[in-house]
Amino acid sequence: MPILYERGLDGVGVAGLCAAVGVSKETLYRHFGSKEGLIEAVLEARSDRVTRWLRTSAEAAGEDPADQLAAVFDALADWHAEPDFRGCALLNAAAQHHGAPELDLAARHLERRLALLTEIATRAGATDPGALARQLLILVTGSTVVADQHPATPDAARLARQAALTLLQAAGSPPSSREPR
Amino acid sequence: MPILYERGLDGVGVAGLCAAVGVSKETLYRHFGSKEGLIEAVLEARSDRVTRWLRTSAEAAGEDPADQLAAVFDALADWHAEPDFRGCALLNAAAQHHGAPELDLAARHLERRLALLTEIATRAGATDPGALARQLLILVTGSTVVADQHPATPDAARLARQAALTLLQAAGSPPSSREPR
DNA sequence: CTTAGATCGAACCGATCGGTACGATAACAG
């Protein structure tokens, strides 16, 4: 459903959606019940897809947490560089319809990203993996928004990657700077 | 114009806007020409306001760049804690109407934030103030989005503040870790 | 072949949309 992503939830009517997919209104309404139902299904599917894709990218980088974290931001960079990149569909949807369904979907989407980042932070031996993971989530989210809306920062993912690695290193074992014996 | 912020650009019609402000449609159209014109004027005014507010908060913290940076994120925390916080109006608008006017306004809004952060990064003696400032911009933007859309991270600004200070410290003079003589 | 279900295109529905026109009222400058 790229047209919903490109034009926004309210930027295209049901008739336009049907035309873009090559389906009649009756069929669409029997399958999804309403435009909202269609939107939720599309967003859910998209969240699944990108979550799997991000996790796959991380795991393909090997077992080292720092490598995995770097791979996450490299994957984001590839995404941001796609010609029709328009920001995160889930976050955009929540910004448009700030009601229960879209807001919940976006929250669950972020929760899934947080889960991946928490695993990485934990395996990296961070003192407070939860806090570090949330900071990384802020970097992931922020770099995606900035890459979309601030043309003067097209390399947001690269900068976020560097910041993430700095935070990861700093969060290792801050109380003592001794070398491990 | 809080109603536009609360319900979204497409969530309220011109009639509703007029009712909320206590003005007739004719008056609104003579002053702004169209709903789009009204939206642009409102967003522009809001961008001015929050930009000034953020700069004032920073300057009130004294002259130390680290203190100023911390103050910026403290100000964000206050904002995020407001009961009717709904994310950044400029970013939301760009997510809704991804067309020329709103996208440009959001880009200019981020540009103004970047200017403030660049000043701080420069005065802090960062090796690459531009890069550091962009990383800080990602933290500011990301923490605002996460605070809005991820209820499990209500302290996003606090986490971002800590990350920002870590980055600031790390960006000081990374090539040598010698003590200043 | 027959029948049941899915799909199609198009017509149709009431509601709302952004925007305009109008006559009345109020305020104020000469």
Added chain:
DNA sequence: CTGTTATCGTACCGATCGGTTCGATCTAAG
């Protein structure tokens, strides 16, 4: 007082919205 200007409330416009209905067409199971 007179004329101008701004505002008001309301009615109105064509277009589009989300959603429903209907008859025709197709497909597959019995």
